[in-house]
Amino acid sequence: MAEVGIIMGSQSDWPTMKAAAEVLGELGVAVETKIVSAHRTPDRLWDYGKGAAGRGLKVIIAGAGGAAHLPGMMASKTRLPVIGVPVQTKALGGVDSLYSIVQMPRGYPVATMAIGGALNAGLMAAAILALSDDALAARLEAWREALSASIPDEPSDE
Numbered sequence: 307m308a309e310v311g312i313i314m315g316s317q318s319d320w321p322t323m324k325a326a327a328e329v330l331g332e333l334g335v336a337v338e339t340k341i342v343s344a345h346r347t348p349d350r351l352w353d354y355g356k357g358a359a360g361r362g363l364k365v366i367i368a369g370a371g372g373a374a375h376l377p378g379m380m381a382s383k384t385r386l387p388v389i390g391v392p393v394q395t396k397a398l399g400g401v402d403s404l405y406s407i408v409q410m411p412r413g414y415p416v417a418t419m420a421i422g423g424a425l426n427a428g429l430m431a432a433a434i435l436a437l438s439d440d441a442l443a444a445r446l447e448a449w450r451e452a453l454s455a456s457i458p459d460e461p462s463d464e
């Protein structure tokens with residue numbers, strides 16, 4: 307059963323959002339991926355948010371671009387933690403997405419990542435789940451150590 311729901315406003319968000327699915331896969335976390343648009347499929351958004359906790363999801367990662375209302379609207383429909391990923395846009399570089407996601411009203415937070423920050427969204431979801439899952443915590447520690455070990459001591463010309 308999926309513990310993390312990765313949702314996005316459009317198929318065009320998938321090249322960005324798949325980094326979250328990939329890192330969670332590496333960490334052995336079960337995910338589901340869905341297209342849920344705040345504007346184009348509002349009923350789907352409503353149903354997803356209403357049923358998310360009851361279905362056993364623990365964290366939702368929501369990515370959208372432009373008028374990126376999906377993460378905030380999802381946060382208004384579920385008590386589950388929502389991690390927002392602003393997707394880069396052609397017109398405004400993703401600053402539009404970032405501003406649409408980050409400035410939530412009091413009471414309904416969205417943990418907002420950097421523009422295009424889907425990999426970090428996956429790691430943040432894993433860190434939340436690891437609070438109550440020792441085996442996942444150990445895998446996350448190992449992942450972090452491997453990243454650290456891959457960083458060279460000195461720069462090279464390559």
Ligand code: RP5
Nearest residue numbers: 315316318319370371372393
């Ligand atoms: C948003 O509009 C989506 O999240 C996407 O980032 C953006 C553009 O969508 P498409 O026109 O590519 O479907 O709802």
